[in-house]
Amino acid sequence: MARGEAEARSLLAEYGLNDLPIDPEQVAVRLGASVLRHPGPAELSGMLLRRDGQAVIGLNDTLPPARQRFALAHLVGHLHLHRQRDLLLDTVERHALGNLASLPTDREETEANRFALELLAPETAVRRAAVEADFRTAAQLVDLLAPRFDLTRSTMAARLMGLGIILDV
Template sequence: MARADTAARTLLQEFQVTSAPVDPISLARDLDVQVVPQDLDDDVSGMLLRRDGRCVIGVNRTHSRLRQRFTVAHELGHLRMHRGRPLILDTDTRVNYRNTVSSMATDREEVEANRFAAALLAPETLVRDAVYGASFRTVGELVTQLAGTFELSEIAMTYRLMNLGIISGPAH
């Protein structure tokens, strides 16, 4: 199991979250992290700020509710797994003025934070239970149904199901 999956599972167990949809804002509050909707450039989904022992997650208020949920979960992933950096700014286009080794580390952290967010919002056992109990004829119907249950975008749900080996690829 990947480190991100383990970290997400640990957080869910810590606060005894056992049903969907998982509320990442409530989990942030439980961790004493303030979540602040912000007016950010459209290509900035969110940020994590650590200062003086306090943590704040800024989330782009103009993005859809589902995107904001994923962003908060993503920033919680940075909080739990990527210690030490005082500011993490998540944008669609990453500008890096560092050497290639450190920029690769940042990309790896982003992939890991995305995996954490997916595992937090759609925990494997809950997803497998939902698939087992679902009534569907096509992969598309399954994705739509589960996206609603877990309050994820259909794209995020598709990737989660693919990563869990439940489906082999996106619905056509």
């Protein structure tokens, strides 16, 4: 298991977070960060700033709510995993999951993505939901599970493919 996934699982267990959908803001606050939402340019999903022992996560509130959730979980991943980073500007394409051509190659971005996916869609919960779901096609499964985990369709598809539950949508 990759570091990002392991750390997300550890935090979920430590904080007793089991109810879906998981609230990434609750995790951010427990880690000592403040979360602020403000309008921003379309290409900016959020930012992380650390100064004088304090951490602030800023989110672009013009993004759709499910994208804001993933951006927040991704930035919480950076907060928890990459403590040496004092400033991080996170653009939409840096953690895009729906387009294979834009998948991150940077180790920290990959770790933050894996952290975010495990935080928002824990593997055991996704596997359980997939077994319990009544579906005929991969696309139907994605459509059923995305709202349950409060993820975009493309993020849910990426999660299901990453876990080997589906091959394609």
